[in-house]
Amino acid sequence: MYKKVITLTEFILKEERNFTGSTGSFTLLLTQIENASKIIASHIKKAGLVDILGQTGQKNAYDEEVQRLDEFSNHLLVDILSESGQAHAIASEELDKPFFIKKHSGNYTVFLDPLDGSSNIDININVGTIFSIYRKSESFLEPGIKQVAAGYIIYGPSVIFVYSCGNGVNGFTLDPSMGSFLLSHPNIRIPKRGSIYSVNEGYFPLFSKKDQDYIGSFKDAIKPYKLRYVGTMVSDVHRTLLKGGVFMYPADSKHSQGKLRLMYEVNPMSFIMQQAGGMAISNGKNPLDIVPSDFTQKVPVVMGSKEEVEKYMEL
């Protein structure tokens, strides 16, 4: 029986039409990120073959230089976006500093974490790409509230592309036979409460008393919560988005602002979380309201179901 499927490209085009004065530039930009993610996904699938095809820094069986996957993903995304004609500037977690595009400059600034969770690659655990898009500006230090869109791609058992341009959150799964992302998770809404908490509890002794008490409350609950921690933010946040609960990366006595970067990781994921009806909090405020002091700034974060994050705020 015929069943209409909606591809990511169709969906983006339809969403862009809702904005008066739209030119198609935003659709082209997202389509380039989509194309890059498919290429990254196909390379990740071959990650386990690196010993057969050649080690990093060597030539592989095809006489090509073998690149680390995080470097490869960075080069690919930066190249594709630089040449897209739609980007005004690009910032990547893998680059020392952001840069403006001189030739064929467009209307948007894009922040990228090309391969999030890259330490999980060699043990065959999910990794992802995170992106955050702003209208062009001469400053890179805009608060996250100004994002026009944000999203992530998970390279897992399926490849899933989740994004929001401020009108809810939608998820698309790659159909490998078609080579297209198809709408699989329309209008994602995070449950109001959950039963899973996600934190690197190995650092527990280094956390503040408040964070320790909060984590303790999940174990003391009448029905104790489950603990799940992949160590790839994209995966941990994606699970939290679909199942509810909380993901946190707190400050600790050795890292006063935790590990996650405001502009590359915390802002895009907080934008998605809030667009799906969840909450995020950093140092007592909405991370999207923080005016960054530096594009490498780190902040502690707690994000997830409304009730869970409110519980944190009450503490």
Ligand code: AHM
């Ligand atoms: P990366 O961008 O270098 O991969 O680092 C970020 C990752 C996040 O995906 C994840 O939430 C965090 O680091 C895990 O850190 P830790 O191993 O300290 O728990």
Ligand code: MG
């Ligand atoms: Mg990362």
